[in-house]
Amino acid sequence: MPPLPGFSGNGFTSRSEAVAASKALLRPLAPYLSQGHARVKIPVTSGAHFDDTAGELEGYARPLWVVATLLAARRHHTDEADAASGELLNHWVKGLQNGVDPSHAEYWGAIGDWDQRMVEAEVISFALLSAPADFYTPLDETAKSNLKAWLNGLNGKIMPENNWRWFRVFSNLALIQVCGEDRDTYWPLIKQDLDTLDQFYLADGWSSDGIWRPAVTDVKDEGTGENAARGRHADYYSGSFAIQFSQILYTKFAAELDPQRCSIFKKRAHEFIQSFWSYFDTDGTSTSSPRSAIPFGRSLCYKFAMGAFYAAFAYAGLCDDSHSLTSHGAVKGMLLRHMRWWAAHSQDIFWPDGTLNIGYLYPNMYMCENYNSPQSPYWALKSLIVIALAQNDPFWVAPELPHPLQTTMAEPSxxxxxxxxxxxxxxxxxxxxxxxxxxxxxxxxxxxxxxxxxxxxxxxxxxxxxxxxxxxxxxxxxxxxxxxxxxxxxxxxxxxxxxxxxxxxxxxxxxxxxxxxxxxxxxxxxxxxxxxxxxxxxxxxxxxxxxxxxxxxxxxxxxxxxxxxxxxxxxxxxxxxxxxxxxxxxxxxxxxxxxxxxxxxxxxxxxxxxxxxxxxxxxxxxxxxxxxxxxxxxxxxxxxxxxxxxxxxxxxxxxxxxxxxxxxxxxxxxxxxxxxxxxxxxxxxxxxxxxxxxxxxxxPGLSFSAQGEKKSDKTAISIFADISSQCFRS
Incomplete structure (x- = not known):
């Protein structure tokens, strides 16, 4: 596969390079924007379990992670508003008006139960909350009414008991904060979903993606009743893909509406960062072998979205220079090393036209999920929302600090x-x-x-x-x-x-x-x-x-x-x-x-x-x-x-x-x-x-010894030096 100019090999050493990478990722989508700019259909024949219209909505909505931040950044970076990029960004502004219009040919459709449209509603809500002057203020009254009706369509619908609850939280938050809807109507709905999300919390800032299946005394009863549909998984959805990412954005957009919970979420983010750094390798540049974030769990076709926790942490202003792991330089280093690694290993992550493919480091349908459409990988752009920060923001000004392991491991062995x-x-x-x-x-x-x-x-x-x-x-x-x-x-x-x-x-x-x-x-x-x-x-x-x-x-x-x-x-x-x-x-x-x-x-x-x-x-x-x-x-x-x-x-x-x-x-x-x-x-x-x-x-070598009254109670395992390099046999 060919490299993508502007992204492949990008040094990610400055804001301008991150902006260049963001624009480079958007440009290949331009030919596939529909006439009304409300849909994007990448010309790859593969299907997801949801309807094609929802998939094309994915193609429109997921780039909004950087479209909205680029538009918001124009307020303090007028030099970035070049004609070509400005026209492309404005296509997304126009697309919002058409996508929510029931009379338009490119209407996204009303939101139903268990609907993929719920997922994309969070990104649209983010665009409204982060760049209201671009996405909401210019709309006429009819368009505003259509938008409010479409977002309100999430309420009263059945949705999974997992990270999806955040999508409805943000839709209702946008209705209150941007669209001026009645707080007394929508705040109880937000609180209801937040109460559900609180049940996912585990410890030390970690949440599972859904309620953790409880262990019971009689193992025969495990996974029965309401627990049959519950698993035990804490993966990148716990951090970058969804829960921590959304919690952190909530602290930025709901600070006045819900100060108490925002304080809790900030505390959890600072706890989570104490362990999440360890999932990232020290290597951000070497091409000798692939070494960066540890791939684990589902949705790995989202590629560099694995670093989005750090982007949100900086975007929401949570950096704290009084602590080594939360300082501007430390957070900057974790995020930019991650992006630098992907830029250095991007030779097979794009189709020949420059659009992202389904796969991790190369196109691979064996690893994908049934909810992956050709447009799904653009969830990766979450890691670039940090471009909303001005060039003189402490995040961009601070020197990039090395990986924690490179500062704490004095002995090479x-x-x-x-x-x-x-x-x-x-x-x-x-x-x-x-x-x-x-x-x-x-x-x-x-x-x-x-x-x-x-x-x-x-x-x-x-x-x-x-x-x-x-x-x-x-x-x-x-x-x-x-x-x-x-x-x-x-x-x-x-x-x-x-x-x-x-x-x-x-x-x-x-x-x-x-x-x-x-x-x-x-x-x-x-x-x-x-x-x-x-x-x-x-x-x-x-x-x-x-x-x-x-x-x-x-x-x-x-x-x-x-x-x-x-x-x-x-x-x-x-x-x-x-x-x-x-x-x-x-x-x-x-x-x-x-x-x-x-x-x-x-x-x-x-x-x-x-x-x-x-x-x-x-x-x-x-x-x-x-x-x-x-x-x-x-x-x-x-x-x-x-x-x-x-x-x-x-x-x-x-x-x-x-x-x-x-x-x-x-x-x-x-x-x-x-x-x-x-x-x-x-x-x-x-x-x-x-x-x-x-x-x-x-x-090492091993020795085994029984403990307790019965052999089946426990077996103690001891590890010793295998000096002769022989396999130990007891």
Missing amino acids: QTSVQVVKPARQIVCHSASGRHHFLLSSGQFCVWPMKATQAKYAKFAYSSAFGFSVPTGPLLAQMAPDSTLALSRDGGETWAQRWISIGETEFRLVAVEGQSAGVTAMVSRWKPWSSANVTIESTSIPPCDKWPDWHVRVHRVRSYDPLESPFTAVEGGFAISAPRKGDNRVMQTTKLPDAAHVSLDKMDQDGMAMETAHEALVVSEAGASGIVDFSPRSHGAIARGDVMRPDPNTNIMVTKTMIPNIRHERKSWDAEEVIIASGVFAVAGKEGNSKETEARWLRR
Whole structure:
């Protein structure tokens, strides 16, 4: 795909460069504006679950994130009002009048129950609130009446119990603040939705996208009744895509109307920023490997919208120079590094005409959701609302400060581990290994969404290696990176973690040489609802001794013997597979069972090797490997394997390999089986094979011991130095 002039390669070092990027993103849409300027239809044939008119409304509304801010900024930046840009921006002003006019051919239609139009109403309300002199004042009385009627159409309609409630809040807020409607009529409606949104709050500034499914004493009762439609997910919708973003904008536009709640939302934003920074890698410029925000959850076709929390934080004036994470320079650095990274890695995010495509780093329909129309990706423009701030605003004047990890990690080998309890995640960073990733435990989404297990229920998600989504039901089509896939019918069908049982536990795991141990996460889940099999999975993060390794331990319990073959496949990170020299996918070398994977004879273009208990892939993207730490078990066979999954399964690169350990049993007569793995990863092409090999061989070992009166009560896990680089067997 061609780069987009003005955006691709943009340095994002100043407001003028951010404005140039914003205009560059708008220009390709101009040919696809309808005659009345109320709709945009990108010429790509793909459908969403809603009607095409709503999709074309998306195309009109979502660019308003920057159209409205550019128009508002003209008040203090008259030099930016060039004729070409001014004409383009005015098209959107004209489109609003026609879109809400029931007699016009481009009328968007009345808002119904569960209607996509509800989503776009928030952006339109933002345009009214941020640039009323452009979008409301010029309208004649008929147009104003039409606009008010259209926005009022959200009231009394059924909408999901999730972030959508914010869309109605902003529509009613615009009716009061801009359209002059009666406060006594609309304020109770705003308060009702805000009371619902308050039920999503978790802790430390985090909210889930909907009410968090409660854990109950009897697990059989979990997910029943009204809780059946509720999941447990706190993702980018908790921050940049929706909830925090909307809360912060509310503090700007409703400060006089609702000062008490605005104070609460400001406090939550300042709490949220204390952990949200950790989801962003330190690298904003390097093209050696993709490393920026950690991709996780749904709607990743919104691309650089992941940084919108920081844009809103600055836009609403929440920066506070008395604290390191909230200062103008710190917030500026987090946002602009993020945008700079996307500008440097934008070679495949645009169609040839310059419009954004559906996908993450390249066009990919396997990862999209049923609510993605060709126009949906323009939600990404939320991250650019900061251009509304004047050139002399403290945000633009302040020097850009480095990533928090670059200021706090004095020792290059130090490992940073941040426990984010509200999200049930641990964010991990190895400065020397250049790898930034998170461990996740217990999140799930119950909606009938494509690739839901892949987006929420894997054990790890990486800023360098991303994650993979399935293309079909076979194992190579499922692309089981960072997960445990199980089959009880010889590989005909496979199950992975999806819905967890009970709440995630945080436990301390003993580590040799560290008095405090490390915090691990434990989740419980059932691979098959029809079988009496439960799994307790423990995820153990890296530590200073083993900065490139994390460990997973699964206690698989069966209370009914399985006569059929049982197979389990534990996957490491998916890594780019093409060789550097000729771009061919690497071939896998099988080593003798007694051997260990060594890099002594590694081809300069990479290697893929497997032994009885290990698998390792080294490519230009870095290194990804896995080692079997499972205790010996009678009747079980384990072997290292390098899988070549379907192309286009990974959201960041098109062709990957997945190192994995394959466990097989002809039948299952044991009550409990332990599957344990050490997962290794180093990102980027920096360093050399000797350094990578040393890191690969400096691995942890495991020991297991039962605690309590019954073996099934708890198993203590100890980690110790594996000096001989041998897999430990107890």
